[in-house]
Amino acid sequence: DQQVKQNSPSLSVQEGRISILNCDYTNSMFDYFLWYKKYPAEGPTFLISISSIKDKNEDGRFTVFLNKSAKHLSLHIVPSQPGDSAVYFCAASARYFGNEKLTFGTGTRLTIIP
């Protein structure tokens, strides 16, 4: 039972345009969501997070949107740059219920076309 789903295995975007990566979840207890970025042969790195009390969180070129009613979150990258080419994982936790574990999606490979 995949509780966190990233239905697009890959995405290609022109440099300078907006990249939108999507993530859906099924567990209503999830209340904290994160995005990680992973380059080949490296460990994932934390990118941005959002609590369920918010619907948007922004950090530079990266914005995460949360739609609780739809159980959907998205990561917007604008403008997209070649260095953004990587695999992106969304993750979720029932943080405020005392759950110290993250559940990850299967990842989306983003390719930025120069």
Next chain:
Amino acid sequence: DAGITQSPRHKVTETGTPVTLRCHQTENHRYMYWYRQDPGHGLRLIHYSYGVKDTDKGEVSDGYSVSRSKTEDFLLTLESATSSQTSVYFCATPTYEQYFGPGTRLTVT
């Protein structure tokens, strides 16, 4: 980056042999995690630790054991390696906004 190191970085072993992977952190974090990454599955939690000698199972714990005798070290052991355990293994700390180690690529032949 929590000063996370993993050893070995690469290992090839035969089916049925025991294998131990080591994770070391320098930031004195209480929580440590072991994940495996496989195509089509993303990152899946194997085991985690919430203190010295305190560990718990993740979603794919069968065939794996862990030990934490010191705050800075978290060991993952495959008692009898199988081909299905061929994967890339990552260690991470602390909770939520985690720092990940560089990974160990394990091949079981």
